[in-house]
Amino acid sequence: MLDKAPDGKMSDLLNALDKALSGGEVERAVDLFQTDCYWRDLVTFTWNIKTMEGKEQVRDMLKARLADTKPSNWKIAEGEDASETDGIIESWIQFETEVARGFGHMRLKDGRIWTLLTTMSELKGHEEPLGFDRPMGAKHGAERNRKTWKEEREAEAAELGYSRQPYCVIVGGGQGGIALGARLRQLNVPTIIVEKNERPGDSWRKRYKSLCLHDPVWYDHLPYLPFPRNWPVFSPKDKIGDWLEMYAKVMELNYWGATECKKASYDQKSREWTVIVQRDGKDVVLKPKQLVLATGMSAKPNIPKFEGMDIFKGDQHHSSQHPGPDKYKKAVVIGSNNSAHDICAALWEAGADVTMVQRSTTHVVKSDSLMELGLASLYSEQAVQSGMTTAKADLIFASLPYKILHEFQIPVYNAIRERDADYYKRLEKAGFLLDYGDDDSGLFMKYLRRGSGYYIDVGASELVANGSIKLKSGVDVKKLTEHSVILTDGTELPADLVVYATGYGSMNGFAADLISREVADKVGKVWGLGSNTIKDPGPWEGEQRNMWKPTQQEGLWFHGGNLHQSRHYSQFLSLQLKARMEGIPTPVYGLQKVHHLS
């Protein structure tokens, strides 16, 4: 028999919380929390994505939001049991607010709340048409002149953006825009996705030809339509491109490919955007209430300026423009993160002489090690077999407060360093400059803090270690000549190709280009946690800046990230947009302040 004691303790706590909250007794509720508590709320109480850290912040939030939110019916989630491990009792929970149904996760320490995650599942009266509520498709009965599904789709495509305005425009039709678009379609929010490439998936197809996803399939599912069980672990880029294309089609998205978004401005009075896009050679003016920038972290290539770039006679381009390894004899790749490694390896495979220029330390993890030690408990075939669902994995991950997430990560990377000690030694011996993150917390924290600085090794590191890929580290580029790259240590590298694998500019910069510097400055830096580590300056923010939540610019949103984030956070962004469309009050608690411009 299962030990039911954790259930009892959890239920007692939830009953006490329910009673305190429904009675408006903030102090009594706060008393149920540990001193070092964390309450992460995704849209249910705060209409924001926000972590309350410590009892004082919990108290402040409740004082501001309890009366409006009217939470009730806190209980262990249907069909779930609480469990106890190392003195921590945890459980899936459910609850309601006045306008929504919520799902969450709670951890108790010494009988009090240590971590609490509250997320919005659906808005009451605006549930998605799934399962029992799916559409009929055929309309039984008969009526004169009714339209077929195809005629309705064609009419919508002809009208939306022309005779009828979308409520929402998403700029960028990669996985982020597509996942959000799919959810908004289910919520019946009229939306147009604007994408400069012709077809969905092209942003993947156009990358260097050897590219495969570095994240495994279990981490990459889109909403509604998971990959089948025969899908490869690491999708080749063209295959994920095909998947995105068919997904946009069967999910009936209004996807405007080959369309350039030229200019956007917000009218504070009409509370409406004017978005000018070029489609089929003509300017089209869109007037949405909400504008989502889903251009991702790879929208603005970051190209350094070196003396002599204008006289170099070979090919030179940013990694995002790299067509593939064919036809080059002597290549220099500036940079040492994912793209740099992949491109170096592909060039070597194609027979080129290739040198990687490593300008600063890089965090390298073997893909196998990352999968097995970093991801397997939540995202792996083992996890699937043991009953873990994608939705639960996402929520467990979301339940770990950013403030202490690195504490969970450091032991993982320590274990990886131990397991792969020989490997790291060989890389160092080859001159490669390694790091493991400022506080040794590894890859995922680097991703959340700065979105760069690492390579998930799928084979290139061996080529670096054995000298097949030549390495110049701890140097920078001094200048280019007609046929070579000169480094700061005086080395001259003959080259018919220079690849700048030098990363991307911030999404804030994209907002500046599209809207205005003024609005971009008002909104401030996008991404990062304020961890006070390299490229992620403090003060501490508690959540990723400006992502998936209200910004200082009304009606402007940022969406994106990897496939996991595109899937998970599109749920909460779509609910925020839907609530606004339906006129449900959405008072934002704790709108972030701006500490950095870009």
Added chain:
Amino acid sequence: MLDKAPDGKMSDLLNALDKALSGGEVERAVDLFQTDCYWRDLVTFTWNIKTMEGKEQVRDMLKARLADTKPSNWKIAEGEDASETDGIIESWIQFETEVARGFGHMRLKDGRIWTLLTTMSELKGHEEPLGFDRPMGAKHGAERNRKTWKEEREAEAAELGYSRQPYCVIVGGGQGGIALGARLRQLNVPTIIVEKNERPGDSWRKRYKSLCLHDPVWYDHLPYLPFPRNWPVFSPKDKIGDWLEMYAKVMELNYWGATECKKASYDQKSREWTVIVQRDGKDVVLKPKQLVLATGMSAKPNIPKFEGMDIFKGDQHHSSQHPGPDKYKKAVVIGSNNSAHDICAALWEAGADVTMVQRSTTHVVKSDSLMELGLASLYSEQAVQSGMTTAKADLIFASLPYKILHEFQIPVYNAIRERDADYYKRLEKAGFLLDYGDDDSGLFMKYLRRGSGYYIDVGASELVANGSIKLKSGVDVKKLTEHSVILTDGTELPADLVVYATGYGSMNGFAADLISREVADKVGKVWGLGSNTIKDPGPWEGEQRNMWKPTQQEGLWFHGGNLHQSRHYSQFLSLQLKARMEGIPTPVYGLQKVHHLS
């Protein structure tokens, strides 16, 4: 606590069966069966699709096949329990043969086997790459000149059928060909699907514009990639067309659209087909070992010959060619099954004056009633919610022997007749000639026996009942004039459109056209059970003639049916083809005799 007694009884029986079979003791095994027993085998013992009816047939089969098959390890399937209802103990079971793993279902009556279903799950050593065994996608490590996924796909597309021959050619790229092609791809059987329409899904897109599937979504899933939970209950034709197109793409099928299959012949000596197809304006000669005709039951329109068809000045076409209701004023639709009703309703909706000519009785069932009383226990949202999977539903359905299936069906249709008594009265009052099948066993038996003779009512019957669709029943067409149809009772129906909703010719006829009359005659009639009812002459066959199993023509197979059958039987056909490709002995037990030519 669950009552474990059924488990014990089932396990005892399985142990006894295991012991008798592994000891080669046929009589002892036969003793474990009821007198009125049924053993339905899908490919595991018989390399055939065959039901043994009664102990004698069980004995004969075991005598012939036991030594080769070497079955073992009979047990209640992992994670399952036996259950008991009304004295019948039933359970999911698993077992092995020398070359395969099997899954099945068993019902015990009075301690002995009443029904036994044995199906092949996979061939040992040739398992599909799913779950833990899925492909990596990215090839970690580095090697010179390796090909990307895209390059490999492009190379395969360029070579297969030209410099390299497919093992299997499937003629017909509807749901049948696509589902089978997907399974063969997973089993690594080189296959080309030849389809005359340009794109996958066109066979649906090109039908009359109001068409929606008459079967509900839970019944229609394709292998590997089920429809998402927001998919409509009854897919509109263009939406299912889009789904099939994307499915063929992401499943990486070698799909030759816009390709006509002109001629096929079999060389008994080389045991190889010569299949001539026209692709891109050029003849291509394919040399597969296996040829699958998956043209479906709707490949050869059945157009009656009436006097005056040559002088009629309006439009006239078969229902499969009907473009849609627009532009017609006075329409006559010959026929009274699904297509006739749908087309009549669409014409009425578009404002036409339309008359249905009902030449013989028709079985009509309201869609709601069919869903709720006929399908809900296996294929419905309720079934999903209560844990029923598509695979299990298919197997439960497969576990009911055809010989007694009508006994399970008659009460369903009796209940429907009672529930909808008023409705049927109103239809009869309007002159509509009803039947419920020869033995009142309803729609599904009609489908299995003759594939025709019914309408699943999604709205047109109301129009017939209230006279909106005019009805002439119990008459036939005498002749056409320039501007009218004259019926045998002398009625003249002015018309600018005549639709022949007169069904389809047999798949045997398609084989005659493509291969030869001689081969078609050797193979005999396709479809039907030999139930000795209208359009399904005896003698009793026990299984559907020639479908998904070996025929009298080596290397020739028939595949198709509705989405349920395309999904379910493609598993067993793909395993038969794979076994042959791998040289696994496949001695066919009980190859059917030919009693009818078409």
